[in-house]
Amino acid sequence: MGLTLDFLALSPYVGELARGLVTTVVLTVVTTLSGLMLAIVVAYLRVHAATWVRRILGGYVELTRNTPFIVQLFFIFFGLPALGIKIDAITAAFLAMTLNLAAYTAEILRAGIEATGRGQLEAARTLGMSKFQSYRHVVLVPAFARIYPALTSQCIIVMLGSAVVSQISVFDLTYAANFIQSRNFRSFEAYLLVTLVYLLLAVGMRQLFLLVGRRLFAFRQGGQA
């Protein structure tokens, strides 16, 4: 039997695809921002906090990095309600993605923070910068500049990984594909199209990060390390 593709069979489902795309994009944008913020806090505490805090956060980072995202998602969506914490699917997806991205990013960021010499921070304080100012300008911003390529990749990985949230019935791109193929049985066409959309999203995200990075870290263009 040969392969016959009928992409026109997908045309009645443009609305579903658009709805899925919007969900995937919104989830990605929101979790990228929330994940980054959480990562900064975790990375800061992992470098500077008391030993027991560092241990707990180290446990969180290692547990997250060494278990599949789908299991984390199931644990949050199915497991937490058993403890009396009721959450809906989209909240669970948001929570799982944020915690996942934050764990990876905190680990990347920690290396970036530790690469800053102590002397630089002391120099900034001597120049009259406040504690917050010097930490922000001398440690955090250069750390982000150093890890930016790795950060870009991690955010794209989380976007691609978000396909899994369809399994707890969040109406994302993948869910749209599942929905379509359950109606018209054109599974290959539906998945091929959606895969292409993911690929375009990944390429687009990389370009966007490049653009933003060039603006944010313009000071590094001067050739400093």
Next chain:
Amino acid sequence: MIEFTLWDIVRNLLLAARWTIVLSLIAFVGGASLGLLFTVLRLSGNRLLKVMIGVYVDVFQGTPLLMQLFLAYFGAAALGFNVSAWAAASVALTLFTSAFLCDIWRGCLEAVPRGQWHASRVLGMDYLQTMRHVILPQALRLSVPPTVGFSVQVVKGTALASVIGFVELTKAGTMLNNATFAPFTIFALVALIYFALCYPLSRYSRYLERRLYDAGMR
């Protein structure tokens, strides 16, 4: 209804974990072989091959593994083959692994300073001799830590095979959950088993990296 004791749950999960390990091994061995082939082809100097392999790597790195699994499973069906979840999962994970390993190894080969190619040429070595005596020994040492590190991603990736009905650790977890309604315990145990599989690999990768760094190579 059958009553499940905690031990029943643990035992069933551990039994299912065997298939996670087997699938991981298939994906890793298959992916490494294919990745090696692609790495060699990429070095062969053929422009077209190089571009094609580059696209292959970008496509697999730029699309969700879940979609790759769906396409392998339903795509084969569309072509008229009736494949099992086993076959589809093995093929998809092998291709996925080969793309990432190919990219990792290219980076390792490129990490050897260019000057060494020139120096070897000056010493009268040809391409193969340079590769064998100068570049490969260094690139191989560089490649071990990230390769071991990536094996963690392979093990975690096998969890997605549950979605196309392959009964491994995650699928066993959802099935047990449907039978026992003890999601907290079950998914905590599932996560713990994955952790037991992945954490040693992560630690080993980090140890190898540190040793390489201490040996003064980067």
